[in-house]
Amino acid sequence: MGERIHATYWLETGGNPAQAAEVIAGEQSSGTFVALATETPELKARAGARVERLEVIDTASAPSLPSPKVSTRYTRCTLELSWPIENLGPCLPTLMATIAGNLYELRAVTGLRMLDLQLPPSFAAAYPGPAFGVEGTRRLAGVAHGPLIGTIIKPSVGLSAQETAQQVRELVAGGIDFIKDDELQSDGPNCPFDERVRAVMRVVNEAADRSGKKVMVAFNLTGDLDKMRRRHDLVLAEGGTCVMACLNSVGVLGLHELRRHSQLPIHAHRAGWGYLSRSPALGFDFAPLQKIWRLAGADHLHVNGLRNKFSEPDESVIAAARAVLAPVMPEAAMPAMPVFSSGQTGLQAHDTYAALGCADLIHTAGGGIFGHPKGVPAGVEALRASWHAAMEGVPLARHAERVPALAEALRFWR
Amino acid sequence: MGERIHATYWLETGGNPAQAAEVIAGEQSSGTFVALATETPELKARAGARVERLEVIDTASAPSLPSPKVSTRYTRCTLELSWPIENLGPCLPTLMATIAGNLYELRAVTGLRMLDLQLPPSFAAAYPGPAFGVEGTRRLAGVAHGPLIGTIIKPSVGLSAQETAQQVRELVAGGIDFIKDDELQSDGPNCPFDERVRAVMRVVNEAADRSGKKVMVAFNLTGDLDKMRRRHDLVLAEGGTCVMACLNSVGVLGLHELRRHSQLPIHAHRAGWGYLSRSPALGFDFAPLQKIWRLAGADHLHVNGLRNKFSEPDESVIAAARAVLAPVMPEAAMPAMPVFSSGQTGLQAHDTYAALGCADLIHTAGGGIFGHPKGVPAGVEALRASWHAAMEGVPLARHAERVPALAEALRFWR
Numbered sequence: 001m002g003e004r005i006h007a008t009y010w011l012e013t014g015g016n017p018a019q020a021a022e023v024i025a026g027e028q029s030s031g032t033f034v035a036l037a038t039e040t041p042e043l044k045a046r047a048g049a050r051v052e053r054l055e056v057i058d059t060a061s062a063p064s065l066p067s068p069k070v071s072t073r074y075t076r077c078t079l080e081l082s083w084p085i086e087n088l089g090p091c092l093p094t095l096m097a098t099i100a101g102n103l104y105e106l107r108a109v110t111g112l113r114m115l116d117l118q119l120p121p122s123f124a125a126a127y128p129g130p131a132f133g134v135e136g137t138r139r140l141a142g143v144a145h146g147p148l149i150g151t152i153i154k155p156s157v158g159l160s161a162q163e164t165a166q167q168v169r170e171l172v173a174g175g176i177d178f179i180k181d182d183e184l185q186s187d188g189p190n191c192p193f194d195e196r197v198r199a200v201m202r203v204v205n206e207a208a209d210r211s212g213k214k215v216m217v218a219f220n221l222t223g224d225l226d227k228m229r230r231r232h233d234l235v236l237a238e239g240g241t242c243v244m245a246c247l248n249s250v251g252v253l254g255l256h257e258l259r260r261h262s263q264l265p266i267h268a269h270r271a272g273w274g275y276l277s278r279s280p281a282l283g284f285d286f287a288p289l290q291k292i293w294r295l296a297g298a299d300h301l302h303v304n305g306l307r308n309k310f311s312e313p314d315e316s317v318i319a320a321a322r323a324v325l326a327p328v329m330p331e332a333a334m335p336a337m338p339v340f341s342s343g344q345t346g347l348q349a350h351d352t353y354a355a356l357g358c359a360d361l362i363h364t365a366g367g368g369i370f371g372h373p374k375g376v377p378a379g380v381e382a383l384r385a386s387w388h389a390a391m392e393g394v395p396l397a398r399h400a401e402r403v404p405a406l407a408e409a410l411r412f413w414r
Numbered sequence: 415m416g417e418r419i420h421a422t423y424w425l426e427t428g429g430n431p432a433q434a435a436e437v438i439a440g441e442q443s444s445g446t447f448v449a450l451a452t453e454t455p456e457l458k459a460r461a462g463a464r465v466e467r468l469e470v471i472d473t474a475s476a477p478s479l480p481s482p483k484v485s486t487r488y489t490r491c492t493l494e495l496s497w498p499i500e501n502l503g504p505c506l507p508t509l510m511a512t513i514a515g516n517l518y519e520l521r522a523v524t525g526l527r528m529l530d531l532q533l534p535p536s537f538a539a540a541y542p543g544p545a546f547g548v549e550g551t552r553r554l555a556g557v558a559h560g561p562l563i564g565t566i567i568k569p570s571v572g573l574s575a576q577e578t579a580q581q582v583r584e585l586v587a588g589g590i591d592f593i594k595d596d597e598l599q600s601d602g603p604n605c606p607f608d609e610r611v612r613a614v615m616r617v618v619n620e621a622a623d624r625s626g627k628k629v630m631v632a633f634n635l636t637g638d639l640d641k642m643r644r645r646h647d648l649v650l651a652e653g654g655t656c657v658m659a660c661l662n663s664v665g666v667l668g669l670h671e672l673r674r675h676s677q678l679p680i681h682a683h684r685a686g687w688g689y690l691s692r693s694p695a696l697g698f699d700f701a702p703l704q705k706i707w708r709l710a711g712a713d714h715l716h717v718n719g720l721r722n723k724f725s726e727p728d729e730s731v732i733a734a735a736r737a738v739l740a741p742v743m744p745e746a747a748m749p750a751m752p753v754f755s756s757g758q759t760g761l762q763a764h765d766t767y768a769a770l771g772c773a774d775l776i777h778t779a780g781g782g783i784f785g786h787p788k789g790v791p792a793g794v795e796a797l798r799a800s801w802h803a804a805m806e807g808v809p810l811a812r813h814a815e816r817v818p819a820l821a822e823a824l825r826f827w828r
Binding site: 028029030031032036038039043044046047048065066067068069085086087088089091092093094096097098100101102103104105106107109112154155156157158159163167183184186187188189190222223224225227246248249250251252253254256257269271272273274275276278279280281282283284304309310311312313366367370371 | 442443444445446448450452453457458460461462479480481482483499500501502503505506507508510511512514515516517518519520521523526568569570571572573577581597598600601602603604636637638639641660662663664665666667668670671683685686687688689690692693694695696697698718723724725726727780784
């Protein structure tokens with residue numbers, strides 16, 4: 001086939017960078033810690049990972065991560081490796097072991113973070129990618145332009161199915177486009193999935209019958225596979241238009257299986273993203289990971305939001321969102337929607353739009369909607385108006401002169 | 415039910431530890447960043463996570479992980495939280511989102527590492543645990559006492575199916591108990607799974623017909639679910655006695671599905687363990703994670719080895735191995751076998767045995783066996799003899815006086 005997989009890392013090493021790069025390439029392909037007679041030059045040429053690029057960035061006097069191999073100088077580099085597809089075939093689970101396996105444990109490594117991933121077309125042939133993406137989501141949600149204005153059921157857990165439906169009733173009446181379950185709320189005895197779906201969809205369907213607009217509700221069906229399939233079927237049967245899964249709970253394998261079964265868009269939550277990304281010297285940027293999730297079938301991907309309440313910096317949020325909006329590979333776009341959340345209000349609309357250049361996204365706010373003194377309808381109107389202003393290039397304060405709900409929102413948003 | 419889930423963390427915070435603990439408990443249950451009228455005291459008492467224990471360990475002047483919330487003093491604590499099972503039910507995927515979800519991203523957190531996990535009996539009722547464990551593995555491998563002496567096919571990738579079988583032939587003739595595929599080698603075009611299994615099992619079965627001893631080969635079937643099932647069926651049909659999966663590739667959901675389908679022990683590889691554990695201030699100890707993997711069905715769990723070639727310290731290796739040998743919960747032992755690997759020889763036998771007090775384990779060596787000047791049979795004999803000595807309390811050098819293969823091994827092991 002001749003196809004190769006390329007992964008790029010930020011690498012820190014206390015040793016010689018070129019040697020460290022070769023150790024990493026060896027460990028992740030045909031090599032091991034000791035020289036093997038069976039690793040012939042022919043075999044290495046055929047199956048060995050290749051160091052494509054190694055560029056020194058800077059040095060430090062202390063290691064970012066502990067290693068028994070102590071040094072006085074730690075060199076940080078950009079390292080690009082490539083692998084022949086023949087080593088593994090277009091298989092996402094084995095791809096994970098190849099690009100994100102033992103290498104993170106090596107002694108020569110005192111920092112390793114995956115920055116980028118380029119996959120050959122055979123992956124797109126093996127994995128269908130999102131079934132709905134931007135266009136399918138817009139169609140089902142009845143939102144042709146601008147972001148889907150959304151919110152999250154709160155409290156995260158503890159509401160009964162009926163209480164959840166009551167909250168949905170208020171949101172639907174308020175003109176919301178999109179509602180999601182919390183990532184903690186799947187099928188607990190306090191709020192059984194089936195009961196919740198039936199109660200919520202009764203509200204959503206009644207409103208759709210009246211208004212012609214069906215609010216998209218992402219029901220969190222995270223769980224074991226047979227249960228996810230059964231839960232999906234219930235959502236579909238009740239007329240629902242979206243399901244939600246926690247990526248780090250169901251894994252690449254689980255998401256792919258859900259995608260094979262699903263007739264609805266898959267809203268993908270990143271709960272656990274912190275343990276994969278919080279150390280700048282370890283783990284992953286979201287750009288490479290989200291490609292894998294999209295190949296496995298994610299239609300919507302969480303990216304936090306600008307000035308969010310968590311620790312993720314704005315530049316990381318925007319890089320993630322841009323990655324989600326970019327093609328998975330030149331041969332297969334597999335469009336998906338970034339989902340902005342956490343401490344969001346209309347105040348982030350202009351900056352978010354300016355950074356992305358488009359509004360193919362879901363913008364969810366909790367307090368930014370519920371906190372509006374005139375209630376949920378005014379909160380939804382204000383957030384939507386902010387996006388109108390952003391997309392029209394009108395300053396928020398000026399637009400507020402024409403939209404009283406926005407003017408009032410600007411007094412409590414901060 | 416009244417059951418609660420308990421998780422313990424090492425926590426570092428730049429703020430007041432009691433406040434940080436409450437923020438974490440809130441984020442992972444009924445709370446959010448803003449006060450909600452709907453989060454009533456009754457709801458919080460029913461669904462809220464509880465701070466069970468908060469003990470200050472020490473303080474530092476700089477944060478372990480970056481946070482926009484800057485402080486002059488960072489307090490490190492032991493934090494134990496508990497959740498009512500009613501929030502989620504006995505569901506491993508939602509458990510992950512609950513105990514290892516958003517909390518790692520909080521601003522108040524500048525370090526968070528999971529140290530312990532105590533699960534209530536309903537999890538053991540919902541998940542069967544390993545089907546074979548120690549006893550089933552010993553029976554299938556024909557090893558009643560002492561460790562299974564094992565090795566890994568090397569080069570990791572690049573050998574053809576026939577070349578792999580040729581290496582297996584040498585190992586089987588040398589008296590090995592256990593052989594595993596590399597985590598990079600599943601079903602790549604260079605060495606297709608089916609061809610490899612057929613070629614290897616021909617060798618293994620022929621030897622078993624002659625000697626009555628069938629070497630256990632852990633075939634790496636990591637991949638998408640339908641392919642894993644089909645590959646398992648082939649291994650079973652060919653008379654194989656073990657399959658291997660990469661945990662971080664197939665996830666808890668994939669492992670559970672494999673367990674439901676499998677009629678063979680599941681050898682669980684931790685590739686990627688580094689990105690979950692390498693920063694001391696982030697991620698996981700193995701003790702809590704391995705409980706989840708065992709509930710999902712892992713029979714054998716990798717733990718590195720003493721004085722391994724990777725960066726994991728010995729105390730972490732031994733803590734992991736002890737955890738794998740301990741019951742998952744008082745009500746359900748779910749015994750599994752720790753697998754020692756990486757830079758292993760007979761020199762680690764005494765220390766490993768002394769630290770564990772038992773030999774219900776798999777000890778794999780590569781160079782420690784292949785490097786023996788008298789060949790593979792002598793390498794296997796020497797490693798096995800080291801364990802005899804360890805279990806009998808005889809010093810290695812003294813035992814070597816009676817075992818020439820060991821005496822010779824002691825001249826090249828280091």
